[in-house]
Amino acid sequence: MIDKNSPIPVYYQLKEDIKKKIANGVWKVGQCIDSERELSESYGVSRMTIRQALGELVQEGILIREKGKGTFVCEPKVKQKDMMSFSNIISKLGGNLNTEVLGFEIIDTPEDMQEIFPFEKLYRIDRMRIVDGENIANEIVYIPCDYCGYIDEDLLKGSLFEILEGFGYTIDYSQSSIKAVVMDDYYKKLFKVDKNVPLLNIYSKTITKNGKILFVEESIYRSDKFLLEVDISTREGKFR
The missing domain is CATH 1.10.10.10 (Winged helix-like DNA-binding domain superfamily/Winged helix DNA-binding domain)
Structure with a gap:
């Protein structure tokens, strides 16, 4: 051997x-x-x-x-390294993905987002991502109504990236911040577990090729089921 x-x-x-x-x-x-x-x-x-x-x-x-x-x-984890939709990641891993739309509504743009989105109305999309029968991620997305054509709950059961690409947008990269979340009774109910599991909160802005912030997403992931790899590098001369 x-x-x-x-x-x-x-x-x-x-x-x-x-x-x-x-x-x-x-x-x-x-x-x-x-x-x-x-x-x-x-x-x-x-x-x-x-x-x-x-x-x-x-x-x-x-x-x-x-x-x-x-x-x-360990149980195999959903592993994300490159900029890719959650749907595509699960498809490449050969997993079975279901998406439950927990909420879909038009809201007044919150005050803390008005600098990001100078529009009166946003879509607020709340989705649970279920992989092989287990709740893995809860995603809440905010996107200006003005950026979108027709959207309904059935469409949102698929890839949001594909929906937006269908509207003519090309997604380039995202800016994200990551922090740990303490499991409580709310999250136990949300993820349908009866024990404490580690959680990650990922807040990200997804940006198009021409520099437009397309949507803001705040997601909670089970970190015992999801692994996010981040490559960090410096350009020569940036730090002295």
């Missing part, structure tokens, strides 16, 4: 083999994998190498360590 003469690092070979075993059902979601000692003996490598491989799998969200209990296989 491990070729110590290969130019590929041993820990990486080990990591890939553990991932293959998980994919093949040797260790199932929620199951405790072999201990470091057992893995060291079965693979014939040092415990330090085992620890490095397991550490990277924990960082990747494939495994989770529970103190005093062992290392367990």
Whole structure:
């Protein structure tokens, strides 16, 4: 299983083999994998190498360590890295996505959004995104009525990106802020869970190719089911 003469690092070979075993059902979601000692003996490598491989799998969200209990296989998460609609992400992962429209109304533009949207009326769209039967994300979107053609609840069960692209907009990027949210009775009811689960609040402005803020979205995600990867870099000369 491990070729110590290969130019590929041993820990990486080990990591890939553990991932293959998980994919093949040797260790199932929620199951405790072999201990470091057992893995060291079965693979014939040092415990330090085992620890490095397991550490990277924990960082990747494939495994989770529970103190005093062992290392367990995580449930696969919805993973978002690039600018892509939630619908497209789930489609690429092969998941089954349903969208429940919890609210769809025309409102007066809130005072704190009047600088962003100098319009009298906004659509307020409240949707629950359900993946493989579990409530994963609650999205509340604000978009000027003037930006849209005809929208109804049936259309909103699909991709909002596709709806807006149909109106001639080309989405370029989004600006987001992320913070943790404490689970309470309201969120337990919203996500239909009876236990505390970690939540993320993501507030974002989605911007078109010509620099127009197209819509504002405030979403709550179950972070035990959703992973957002953010790449941060600096341009030369920006920081001194």
